[in-house]
Amino acid sequence: MSELAAFREEVAGWLAENCPPGARGPGQIATGSSKVTLEPDVALWLERMAERGWTAPTWPVEYGGGGLSAAQARVLFDEMGKIKARSPLMGMGTSMIGPTLLEYGTEEQKQRHIPPIVRGEVQWCQGYSEPNAGSDLAALRTRADDHGDHFLINGQKIWTSGAATADWMFILVRTDFEAPKHDGISFMLLTMDQPGVTTRPIRLISGTSPFCETFFEDAVAKKEDLVGELNRGWTIGKRLLQFERSGIGGLTGGVRAADPGKTLVRVAKEYVGETADGRIADAAERDAVLAMNMHREAFQLTAARVNEETRSGTPGEATSIFKLVGAALTRDTADLKRHLMGVRGLGAFGAEHFTEAELKATEEFLHWRTTTIYGGSSEIQANIIAKRVLGLPE
Numbered sequence: 190m191s192e193l194a195a196f197r198e199e200v201a202g203w204l205a206e207n208c209p210p211g212a213r214g215p216g217q218i219a220t221g222s223s224k225v226t227l228e229p230d231v232a233l234w235l236e237r238m239a240e241r242g243w244t245a246p247t248w249p250v251e252y253g254g255g256g257l258s259a260a261q262a263r264v265l266f267d268e269m270g271k272i273k274a275r276s277p278l279m280g281m282g283t284s285m286i287g288p289t290l291l292e293y294g295t296e297e298q299k300q301r302h303i304p305p306i307v308r309g310e311v312q313w314c315q316g317y318s319e320p321n322a323g324s325d326l327a328a329l330r331t332r333a334d335d336h337g338d339h340f341l342i343n344g345q346k347i348w349t350s351g352a353a354t355a356d357w358m359f360i361l362v363r364t365d366f367e368a369p370k371h372d373g374i375s376f377m378l379l380t381m382d383q384p385g386v387t388t389r390p391i392r393l394i395s396g397t398s399p400f401c402e403t404f405f406e407d408a409v410a411k412k413e414d415l416v417g418e419l420n421r422g423w424t425i426g427k428r429l430l431q432f433e434r435s436g437i438g439g440l441t442g443g444v445r446a447a448d449p450g451k452t453l454v455r456v457a458k459e460y461v462g463e464t465a466d467g468r469i470a471d472a473a474e475r476d477a478v479l480a481m482n483m484h485r486e487a488f489q490l491t492a493a494r495v496n497e498e499t500r501s502g503t504p505g506e507a508t509s510i511f512k513l514v515g516a517a518l519t520r521d522t523a524d525l526k527r528h529l530m531g532v533r534g535l536g537a538f539g540a541e542h543f544t545e546a547e548l549k550a551t552e553e554f555l556h557w558r559t560t561t562i563y564g565g566s567s568e569i570q571a572n573i574i575a576k577r578v579l580g581l582p583e
Contacts, residue, residue, distance in 0.1 A: 193260060193261070193264060196261055196264055197264045197267075197268065200264060200265055200268045201268045201271075203241075204268055204269060204272055204274060205272065207237045208234060208237075208269075208272060208274045209230035209233050209234055210230065211228055211229065211230025211231060211234075212230050212231055212233075212234035212274060212275050212277070213272060213273045213274055213275065214273050214275070215275075216228075216231070216275060217231045218231070218275050218276055218277075218278070218279050219231055219232070219234075219235045219277060219278050219279070219309050220278070220279060220280040220309075220312045220351070220354070221278065221280055221282055221305075221306065221309045221310060221311045221312040221313075221356070222311075222312035222351075222354040222355065222356065223310075223311070223312070223356055224312075224353075224354045224356075225312075225354055231275075234274075234275070234277050235277045235278055235309045237277075238277035238278070239253070239277070239278070239307055239308045239309055241255060242254045242255035242256065242307060243255045243257075243265060243277070244277050244278040244283065244307050244308070244309060245283050245287065245306070245307045246261070246262045246265055247259060247262050248287070248291065248303070248307065249291070252291070252299055252300070252303035252304055252307065253303060253304040253307035253308065254303075254307055277309070278309045280312055280313065280351070281312075281313040281314060281315055281350075281351070281359075282306035282311060282312065282313045283306060283307075284432060284433065285313070285315065285359075285429055285432050285433050286302075286306070286313050286359045286378075286429070287302075287303060287306045287307075288432045289359075289416075289425060289428060289429045289432060290302055290303060290416065291303065292428065293376075293416055293417050293425050293428070294416055297413065298413070298414075298416065302357075302378070311356045311357055312351060312354060312355045312356050312357075313351075313355060313356070313357050313358065313359060314349050314350060314351045314352045314355035314357075314358050314359075314381070314403075315349065315350065315358070315359060315360075315433075316331070316346045316349060316358045316359065316360030316361065316362075316403065317329075317346065317360075317361055317426070318346060318347050318348045318349075319331060319344070319345060319346055319347060320345060320347050323348075324565075324566060324568070324569050326361070326426075327370045327371050327374065327423065328370060329344075329361055329362070329363060329374065330344055330363060331343070331344025331345065331346060331360070331361075331362050331363065331405065332344055332362060332363050332364070332366070333362035333363070333364050333375060333377060333410060334364075335364075337412075338411070338412050339409050339410065339411050339412055340362075340364075340377065340409070340410045340411075340412070340415070341385075341407045341408070341409065342360070342362055342377075342379065342385070342405045342407075342408040342409070342410055343405055343406060343407060343408075344362070344404075344405050345402065345403065345404050345405070346360070346402075346403040346405075347391075347400075347401075347402050347403070348391070348400045348401075348563065349388070349400060349401045349402070349403045350399055350400055350401075350563070351399065351401075352381065352388040352400075352401035352403050353388050353390050353398075353401055355381050356380065356381055356382065357378060357379070357380055357381060358378070358379055358380075358381055358386075358403075359376065359377070359378055359416075359429070360376075360377050360378070360379060360410075361374055361375070361376060361422055361423075361426045362374070362375055362377060362410075362422075363375075364419055364420055365420045368420060371423045372420060372421075372423070373420050374420065374422045374423045374426065375415060375417075375419050375420055375421070375422040376415070376416045376417055376422030376425040376426055377410040377414055377415050377416065377422075378410065378414035378416065379408060379409065379410040379411075379414065383408060383409060385405055385406050385407045385408030385409060386403065386404070386405060386408050387403070387404040387406070388401045388402070388403050388404075389401055389402045389403075389404075393555070393556070393559075394555050397552070397556065430564070430565060431508045433564045449485060449522050450481075450482040450485055450486070452526065453478045453481060453482065453522065453525060453526060453529070454469070454478060454482075456526055456529050456530065456550075457469045457474055457475070457478050457529045458470075460529050460530045460531060460533060460534075461474045461529060474529060477525060478525070478529075481521065481522060481525055484518060485518055485522070488511075488514060488515065488518055492511060492515075495507070495511075507578060509565070509570040509573040509574050509577075509578065510570075510574055510578065512564060512565065512570050513567055513570040513571060513574065515560075516560035516561045516564075516567060517561065517567070519557050519560045520557050520558050520560055520561055522557075523550075523553040523554045523556075523557040523558075524554060526550050526553065526554070527550050527551060527553070527554040530547060530550055533547050534547060534550050534551060534554070535551060536548050536551055537551045537552070537555075
């Protein structure tokens with residue numbers, strides 16, 4: 190038996206024994222927020238996985254990670270998928286700020302911030318976009334002024350995902366207003382539970398409020414929470430965006446909460462009809478589902494190949510390709526699911542005579558359009574691909 194096969198056998202046995210029933214199938218996933226109460230099985234699943242470092246399986250053991258190779262991590266995710274185990278932890282801690290601190294943080298910053306992320310004890314949010322600095326992020330105006338052992342932050346951020354429940358924020362601020370706009374920006378960390386920080390949820394057309402406006406009035410960021418050099422945060426901020434886009438584009442692996450392909454087939458058979466031999470009854474709808482599932486599988490196989498070929502963990506500017514295509518696939522899959530339901534996919538906001546699944550399909554149809562905007566809009570990704578991947582003239 191090969192070493193990887195033996196590891197697979199070990200993982201399968203451990204998961205079967207340690208993954209609680211309430212952590213399998215769709216349901217709650219821990220984000221690390223101190224403001225969210227976890228279901229008992231979800232809390233137990235987080236505790237057990239964090240103890241092994243498998244909430245961040247490829248991170249170094251010295252910071253609480255699992256120390257697994259990329260191949261071993263794929264085995265772990267594969268075996269979790271087989272028993273429908275949910276991810277024990279999700280959010281910007283593991284997908285964005287954690288990898289960034291591992292690359293740019295001081296040893297003190299890594300020791301202080303990485304272990305709580307791995308244990309699921311803290312939720313992070315992102316302070317990037319502002320009312321007048323979205324696609325042109327370097328135009329940001331939120332400022333941080335030096336006050337000896339700390340900075341005082343004043344200004345506003347918007348579209349701050351999870352700000353209402355987050356414990357910490359990583360933020361881009363302007364620390365030199367005289368420098369060229371890309372050169373006067375710094376990357377800092379600050380706590381959300383302080384008098385100088387106010388959040389206001391933004392209600393979306395989908396009926397949910399995952400995004401917030403965030404206001405800073407003499408909010409404090411400690412000097413030890415400046416990441417990298419003062420006025421040199423733009424490089425770190427861009428690198429973090431690559432980690433974000435890798436996650437949106439499917440380059441970071443992980444466990445799928447559900448198989449979208451199987452879901453489309455099931456929905457089509459339920460609402461369009463099923464033939465005696467088990468096929469979707471309508472030929473046109475059958476072709477539409479087949480084409481979408483083929484696109485998704487081709488995309489996932491391509492992402493897997495790129496992960497194999499990329500030793501650094503993220504393929505640099507090429508993440509924009511996966512973000513652009515992955516966002517469109519997510520949006521289009523939700524569109525097709527709602528379409529297959531016909532008029533049953535048009536109910537919203539507690540409308541009578543619609544099932545919970547039907548109302549959820551409408552919410553997804555509206556919500557997942559945001560994937561083409563957050564993390565850098567599709568137009569921005571197309572520009573990056575043209576300039577930095579294809580090398581086209583400006």
